[in-house]
Amino acid sequence: MAGARLSLRGGMRGAALPPAVRLSRQADALAAAGDAAGAEPLYARALAADPMLAGTHNNHGNVLRALGRLDKAAAAYRAAVAHGLDEGMAHYNLGSVLRQAERHAEADDAFRQSLALRPDHAEAWNNHANLLRDLDRFGPAAQAYRRALALRPDWADAHDNLGAVLYLLHEQGAEGEAAALARLWRRDHPGNPLACHIGAAIAGEQAASRAPDGYVRQTFDLFANEFDRKLAELDYCAPALLAGLLADEAPGAILDVLDAGCGTGLCAASLRPRARRLVGVDLSDGMLEHARARGLYDELHAAELVGFLAARPGAFDLVMAADVFCYFGVLDEAFAAAHAALRPGGRLAFTVEELGPDDGRPHRVATHGRYAHAEAYVRAALAAAGLELRRCDHDRLRFESGEPVGGLVVLAERPVS
Template sequence: MAGSRLSLRGGLRGAAVAPAVRLSRQADALASAGDAAGAEPLYARALEADPTLAGTHNNHGNALRALGRLQEAAAAYRAAVAHGLHEGMAHYNLGSVLRQAERHGEADDAFRQSLALRPDHAEAWNNRGNLLRDLGRFGEAATGYRRALTLRPDWADAHDNLGAVLYLLHEQGGVEEAAALARLWRRDHPANPLARHIGAAIAGEEADARAPDDYVRQTFDLFAEEFDRKLAELDYRAPSLLAGLLAEEERRSGLDVLDAGCGTGLCAASLRPYARRLVGVDLSDGMLDRARTRGLYDELQAAELVGFLTERPGVFDLVIAADVFCYFGVLDDAFAAARAALRPGGRLAFTVEELDPADGRPHRVATHGRYAHAEAYVRAAVAGAGLSLRRCDHDRLRYESGEPVMGLVMLAERTPA
């Protein structure tokens, strides 16, 4: 988060006043236009003329931070405080740059001072939560995020941060503490999609039959920019596994193909050789923006999947869904809609995370918010939708917390009438 600019403070003395103020204002204008490199030397010259301008020290710190000169930025923020800018925002800026410089103890002191002076600053509660998360103090971090959300109840980033840190707390053995905090989250924000879905999963409470659309949309809008990189780190294999399945099973070309839940378009390159027309659909505009840059789709639509399929009876020859049905618990509606959208002889290729049969349930939502499914349940749901299962492979989809996530790679067909 960029540091906040402040107005000029401190002594204004003698003949040096006008040049210092003029230089500082010129620098502010450049900084506002995003030109930190141009602003920084002007701030330095202003402070040579009058080193008591506390607001200029703060704004100089912002420019230095934007240029990656973190130690100098910290010194500038300290100078702002020393020259009388004893405000929450100055200490917040200092804490933020110290966290970035991995000077964690000093950063925590600065955030504490910021919040003592301005306890209603949601961003400071959130960023101190980020610092505590960095330090592995997950329960304290969750408390910080909750305070931020008390002040800004609809802040998507803070909800995302709270869900992520409760997951980490749960995975590190704090199961009861994470569950208690998740229940508070759900109580305080009953309409928030992350609180409803992830909160239920971590609290061990009954989840919805599928992940709420708002949860999926919000999650992937926030995740879009780093999606491909993060999945590469997890050795995510669903697109390549489906590509291999199609290479062995699909001999047709010139097809009307739907990439269901297309995300950033990771499946597009493998689908393009089969397609006369390649359509992608996803709930997240952020993901679709990324998919659009690939230049491989004929059409991209932002829509809920079941409704999209239902409204297009008999339109597609091939529907592919890579890690899409892991956001559905009950699969009946999704499979029925896919069958309706397929022409006779059309095929549905998809992956799901595999639930250990010993669990005894047809599906279960995990603390990360995705559903796993028992193979017997998926087979029954395929048949119940009027599809014929042609193939079911077992393979690793990715890693999660260093452990392999096993899945089912399946191909079903709408048999000709």
């Protein structure tokens, strides 16, 4: 978040303005227009003429931070405080730039001072929590995110942050503390989809038969801009594995294809050459915006998958679902809808995370909110939906917390008769 800009007060106008104030206001106008490089020397000249302008020191800090001159920005914010701007926002700006500069102890002090002066500042609670998370202090970070959400209950980013830090706390070995905080999260925000789904998973409570649509939509809208980069970092393989499966099993076929849960369109490049018509569907408008930018789809739809499939009987020769059914626990309805949407001889290709047979359950939701499925259950659910299994491979889908995530790479077919 950019630092807050402060206006100079006073009734002076036109020629009555002192030169330093006039320069500062010119710099403010450039900064407001996004021209940090143009504003910075004007702020410097204003402060050389009158170093007592506390608000100008603060605003100078903002443009220095925008220019990546973090140490100088911190010095400017300190000067703002020293010259009388001893208020929560100035300390918040200082804490934010010190965190960015990885001067953690100083950033912690600044955030604490900011919150002592302005305890109703949700952004300060959230960013202080971000700092505590950076320092692996996951329990205190979760408490600070809760304070942010008490002030802004509908703040999606803070809910996402809280879910992520509770997952880290659980992975750190503090399962009891994470579960207790997750239950409080669910109690305080019963209508929030992240609190309902991730909170239940971390608390070890009974999960729904599938992830709520609101959870999926909110998660991927927040994730859309960094989705491709993050998955590349995790060595995400599902699209390539499915492309290889189709190359082996259906070489050269030209088909009407649905990319189910298409996300940003990572499967589109492999599907386009075999598609007479390529359709994508996803719950997240943010993800679809990126898919649309690829220019490879004939149609893109924002819709819930099962309803979309059920409404298009016999429309497709191939339905591809890369890491989509990991947001379903019970697969029966989704597989039945896929059967309905496929033409006779049409195929469903998908991946799921594998739940080992020693677990004994058909499916299980993990603390990150995705479901894993037992192979025996996947086979039985396909058969119950009238789909014939053609191939079920075991492979690595990606890495999670440095560990490989094993999955099933599956191809099933709607029988011709």
